[in-house]
Ligand SMILES: Nc1ncnc2c1ncn2[C@@H]1O[C@H](COP(=O)(O)OP(=O)(O)OP(=O)(O)O)[C@@H](O)[C@H]1O
């Protein structure tokens with residue numbers, strides 16, 4: 081029954097009504113696309129971790145039948161990492177594995193490699209082809225086959241799976257603490273500690289992105305209501321029941337939101353090829369990782385319109401409670417100072433935190449600080465409004481100030497996104513890492529000699545290098561052999577050295593200082609990329625939400641604006657008032673959030689804050705101001721159009 | 732002569748609809764003119780053309796001997812701000828501004844300092860029976876009180892002409908009559924002319940003259956007797 085009327089209301093809203101509908105649709109589409117991104121990022125990291133699990137073997141438990149030995153180590157070529165997985169099947173009799181037992185294979189590995197066989201990832205196969213054999217291919221047995229994507233963490237990963245006899249030195253020789261091959265009952269393995277760490281970071285990033293998204297979704301839903309509440313109030317006056325009014329609004333909001341969700345999903349699909357190029361953990365992504373699973377997609381398609389509907393109902397409460405609710409405007413009750421006390425209380429906790437605090441405590445504290453900023457926002461905006469109004473000389477500032485006092489929540493909504501981003505930026509700016517301070521000697525490869533005499537190993541190294549014609553000096557200390565290639569700055573010389581010396585110490589690879597710092601540098605680089613991604617998303621949301629709220633505030637007030645304009649108020653005054661209304665709280669709140677964010681980051685600060693962070697912060701500030709002003713300017717034609725109507729009346 | 736505002740042979744069409752089909756009208760200083768006629772006859776359109784809100788398709792509008800219909804939007808806008816006052820049916824007060832600031836706004840737009848503008852605005856509250864309402868916001872005023880604030884706002888710049896389009900249309904009859912009488916008296920007292928669109932014959936009775944509009948033409952009363 082309602083649906084027909086709803087459809088007519090939707091269509092009959094006129095050009096301006098349609099504009100609002102389009103804005104809502106666009107907002108929902110943007111939110112959906114970003115939400116899909118924020119959510120699937122978690123699943124993507126999880127999928128990476130699981131695909132990489134088989135190289136992180138777990139020793140067979142007591143009583144389990146061990147079927148193979150497995151261990152992995154890292155080697156390097158040019159500036160890239162190679163994961164080498166050493167596998168050896170354990171036959172019924174350990175000496176002669178004549179009948180290869182068949183441990184369940186990890187997906188992507190065509191078959192269990194026999195001794196002397198090697199499977200390469202496609203990227204490694206390509207690189208081995210491209211470089212002279214003496215720099216890479218000679219480190220491994222000839223390639224037997226290629227690994228499938230299911231065995232790879234990312235498409236550009238360099239992986240070699242090499243088969244050995246179980247008694248081969250490479251399987252039995254002592255390695256570093258947790259790298260030694262272990263007897264396993266299967267090749268499933270478990271996700272590595274690193275991959276778990278990345279998942280935690282991804283989760284934090286998602287939270288930082290989703291909070292502003294929710295605020296944005298609310299603003300978008302309210303936009304539908306803003307347009308409708310007058311008309312619905314009229315419907316109430318002619319006797320529509322609250323149920324009918326709610327029903328129609330929800331139906332309308334849900335229809336629009338559903339269309340928005342579909343558009344957003346399509347937009348996400350179109351953006352996918354670009355998103356897969358974001359490099360994390362050393363490489364780009366498989367498209368399948370970043371595409372949501374059916375349950376996730378289904379849940380999004382159902383949940384988003386539902387949330388929009390709920391938000392619309394919340395916005396409509398006023399109309400439903402009283403038919404006159406919309407027309408009547410009274411002085412809002414003053415907001416409590418209590419809100420500030422909450423923020424101060426939360427902030428007081430931070431000096432007590434340190435880098436040693438548990439991750440859960442830290443996450444909760446950051447979340448609370450984030451929410452408290454949101455809580456304090458409207459209150460501060462109200463104060464700012466009072467100060468602006470009191471000090472105003474011209475009409476524009478007076479209008480702006482009074483409006484801030486009248487509806488601090490809506491003004492806060494306009495700037496909250498950017499202010500929240502300010503919090504994130506302030507937090508990350510202080511933590512943003514500078515260059516990793518390694519003490520690497522360029523061109524020097526080192527290897528630990530745990531068994532046997534280092535001097536004998538050094539002699540063998542000299543011999544091998546000499547035969548291959550690689551010029552290098554070899555030194556040794558108590559348990560380390562260090563090889564420095566003559567041509568320190570030539571990566572090819574270094575890789576020749578690595579290749580010639582492969583197997584010098586069984587089970588170990590020779591590494592440079594930079595190789596050893598690799599984990600750290602990679603993590604720092606990834607945190608940097610993650611920061612940029614999170615900030616970009618929150619800026620996109622913040623600016624879109626500033627634009628949406630600017631447009632909806634014009635639509636809300638179109639009658640008053642129109643009449644003011646008829647009475648000769650210049651458009652520039654109205655526009656300046658609108659700008660002041662955003663700029664003043666933006667400056668105060670944006671600045672405030674940056675300071676609060678930076679304050680929250682101090683317990684985790686190591687070393688002095690660096691220039692990188694400051695540059696990032698300045699870029700953020702510039703983007704924030706430019707974006708919000710630009711978004712406001714975009715709604716200027718809307719202001720012009722609502723004020724040129726010679727007979728403005730509520731529609 | 733002391734003609735303040737004159738419309739000559741005004742025409743206006745909206746597509747096929749002829750809203751004004753050649754209207755001549757003259758208004759003298761401090762004169763109150765009621766415009767009456769059935770719905771859709773063109774009353775609002777006439778008012779908008781005279782007030783420089785809308786450009787007529789043909790004809791001329793003169794304010795104190797100066798032609799205003801040919802001016803650009805910016806100039807007409809400035810003219811509306813300084814020489815005209817407006818009272819609409821409702822919705823013209825800014826809800827977030829206290830009553831006195833709503834009244835002071837046109838002065839501030841004209842460059843009067845804020846304190847001075849508010850002081851001047853306050854002087855209107857007593858005479859219009861709005862004592863004590865200065866700092867209330869529109870949402871806290873009754874419909875009649877809000878319209879009286881709007882009257883103060885229309886008069887505060889000492890305009891030459893006040894335009895009112897069904898200013899009491901949203902009020903009950905008694906309140907409407909009180910408000911309308913205040914409007915007519917206050918404009919006359921300030922030496923301003925008044926052009927008011929109304930459906931109420933009683934209201935027309937308080938005015939100096941009534942103009943009847945039918946299908947975009949004047950039946951009678953276009954020119955003072
Ligand atoms: N913007 C517009 N577009 C199209 N037609 C219009 C427009 N404005 C007015 N009209 C038409 O012009 C004619 C005169 O309209 P106007 O608003 O002047 O009537 P009115 O006498 O003020 O009526 P009411 O007493 O109902 O307010 C009407 O037929 C109306 O439909």
Ligand SMILES: [Mg+2]
Pocket residue numbers: 774775776896
């Ligand atoms: Mg009319």
